Amino acid sequence: MKKQNLTTVSICFVFFVFFFMFQSKYVSLVSNSKVSRSTIIDQGKKDLVSKSTKNWVLDHHSPPPLHSPRGRLITCDRSHQYYDLCSINGPTVLDPATSTFFLQGPSTMTFPSMFKEKIRPYPRKFENFVMKGIKELTITSAPQRPKCEIQHNVPALVFSAAKLVIGGLTSLISHGFMNIDPALIPNSRTFIHFRAFLEKAYGSHGQIHPSKNNSPLVRPRLVLVSRRDSLGRVINNEAKAKLVLEKIGFDVIVFEPNPGTPLNEAYAIINSSHAMVGVHGAALTHSLFLRPGSVFVQVVPLGLDWVAQVCFAKSARAMRLEYMEYKIKAEESSLVEKYNKNDLLIKDPVAFRGKNWSEDIMNIYLKEQNVNFDLVRFGEYFKQVYKKAKQFMDKER
Known part of the structure; x- marks a missing residue:
C-alpha cells in the first residue's frame, strides 16, 4: 500500500x-x-x-440490553x-x-x-x-x-x-484523584501492588540501592523538587532553603523534572532517596517512586489544603510513606504582596472559596501564588523531617 x-x-x-x-x-x-468486555461498572x-x-x-435479533x-x-x-x-x-x-x-x-x-x-x-x-x-x-x-x-x-x-510528568494510574475507570479503590478492582489491588509494579518496570536499570552500596551513606538523601520554570508555586528563596537543609544534615539533590525527563532516571533518583519535599503540583506525582518508609513532605500553599489532601496525601499514606505537610503561613505567600493581609482570600481561603472552585479562584492560589520560606520556621520544621529520614536510613544498614 x-x-x-x-x-x-x-x-x-x-x-x-x-x-x-x-x-x-x-x-x-x-x-x-487487552480490554475486558465487562466495561460498565454496576451502579445499580x-x-x-x-x-x-x-x-x-x-x-x-439482539436481546434486551441487560440480558x-x-x-x-x-x-x-x-x-x-x-x-x-x-x-x-x-x-x-x-x-x-x-x-x-x-x-x-x-x-x-x-x-x-x-x-x-x-x-x-x-x-x-x-x-x-x-x-x-x-x-x-x-x-x-x-x-x-x-x-x-x-x-x-x-x-x-x-x-x-x-x-503530567508521569502518569498516576492506568485503568479503564477513574477511582478519583490519585486513588486506587480496591473495591473497584476484581483482584483487590492496592497502591502497594502498584508500587511493586513500578519497581518491576523501572527498578532494573542498574541503579544502586542505598542499602546495597559498599559506601554506606552518612547523611540522609533528600530530593528537593523545583518549580523554577513553572507558572506559580515557585520557591523564591530555593537556594537559601537548600543551604538550610544541608546545614541540618541532608544530602540535597535538586530535581527539576520536565516532560522529557526519562522515567527510569527519575525513578533512580527518587527511589534512592530517604526524603522528598516539594510544593504542591503535578511533579509530586513522582512521590510514587518513593520507597515505603521514606519521608514525603508536601509544601501546601494558601488555599490548597483540600486539593493537597485528595491529590497526594491519600496516596502517600496508602503507599506507607511517612507523610508530612509544611503549611505556608500568610507571610510566606507572595499573595500578601498583591492582596490585603486582612482580606478573606488570605485570612480564610476556605470561606473565600466556599463550594466554588472556579477557574478564577484556582488561578489565584495555583498560578498567582509563589512561596518565600520563613527560613527559621522552615529549619525548625525540617529538623523533624531529618530525624525521621535518618531513622529510615539507619534501618537499611
Missing part, C-alpha cells in the same frame, strides 16, 4: 472500541491493550438502564461523577480527519435509526474549564462511513494521554 497522510486514511478495528478518559488534551490510540441496574438505554443501537452484554453494539454510560464511558462492540472505522468512529456492521444488518454520540475522553467531566480543552470524539452508526484503508484485528482503547 502506498504511504498515505494520516488525515486521509481511515482505520477500522475489529471487536470493540472503548472510549476512556485519562489526563490530557491529546487523544492516543492504544491498539495492543435500574439507574444504569434509565441513563443509558436510549444510547443503545441493536440489530433486530446479554455481548448483544450490545454501542453503549454509553454517563452515570459516573468523573467520567463517561462508551464502547463499540463490533467492527468500527475511524476517520482521523473528523475524529469520528463509525460502526461497521455486516451488510445484512440494519439499524432501527441512526445513532450519534459525542464524548470527551477525560476523567474530569465536572470541571468545565478543563473539559473545554479536551478533544471531542464522535461515535455514530451513520451509513455514510469512509472506506477502511488499514485493518487492525485487535481491540482498541481510546483515551486522553497524561500531560
Whole structure:
C-alpha cells in the first residue's frame, strides 16, 4: 500500500472500541491493550438502564440490553461523577480527519435509526474549564462511513494521554484523584501492588540501592523538587532553603523534572532517596517512586489544603510513606504582596472559596501564588523531617 497522510486514511478495528478518559488534551490510540468486555461498572441496574438505554443501537435479533452484554453494539454510560464511558462492540472505522468512529456492521444488518454520540475522553467531566480543552470524539452508526484503508484485528482503547510528568494510574475507570479503590478492582489491588509494579518496570536499570552500596551513606538523601520554570508555586528563596537543609544534615539533590525527563532516571533518583519535599503540583506525582518508609513532605500553599489532601496525601499514606505537610503561613505567600493581609482570600481561603472552585479562584492560589520560606520556621520544621529520614536510613544498614 502506498504511504498515505494520516488525515486521509481511515482505520477500522475489529471487536470493540472503548472510549476512556485519562489526563490530557491529546487523544492516543492504544491498539495492543487487552480490554475486558465487562466495561460498565454496576451502579445499580435500574439507574444504569434509565441513563443509558436510549444510547443503545441493536440489530433486530439482539436481546434486551441487560440480558446479554455481548448483544450490545454501542453503549454509553454517563452515570459516573468523573467520567463517561462508551464502547463499540463490533467492527468500527475511524476517520482521523473528523475524529469520528463509525460502526461497521455486516451488510445484512440494519439499524432501527441512526445513532450519534459525542464524548470527551477525560476523567474530569465536572470541571468545565478543563473539559473545554479536551478533544471531542464522535461515535455514530451513520451509513455514510469512509472506506477502511488499514485493518487492525485487535481491540482498541481510546483515551486522553497524561500531560503530567508521569502518569498516576492506568485503568479503564477513574477511582478519583490519585486513588486506587480496591473495591473497584476484581483482584483487590492496592497502591502497594502498584508500587511493586513500578519497581518491576523501572527498578532494573542498574541503579544502586542505598542499602546495597559498599559506601554506606552518612547523611540522609533528600530530593528537593523545583518549580523554577513553572507558572506559580515557585520557591523564591530555593537556594537559601537548600543551604538550610544541608546545614541540618541532608544530602540535597535538586530535581527539576520536565516532560522529557526519562522515567527510569527519575525513578533512580527518587527511589534512592530517604526524603522528598516539594510544593504542591503535578511533579509530586513522582512521590510514587518513593520507597515505603521514606519521608514525603508536601509544601501546601494558601488555599490548597483540600486539593493537597485528595491529590497526594491519600496516596502517600496508602503507599506507607511517612507523610508530612509544611503549611505556608500568610507571610510566606507572595499573595500578601498583591492582596490585603486582612482580606478573606488570605485570612480564610476556605470561606473565600466556599463550594466554588472556579477557574478564577484556582488561578489565584495555583498560578498567582509563589512561596518565600520563613527560613527559621522552615529549619525548625525540617529538623523533624531529618530525624525521621535518618531513622529510615539507619534501618537499611
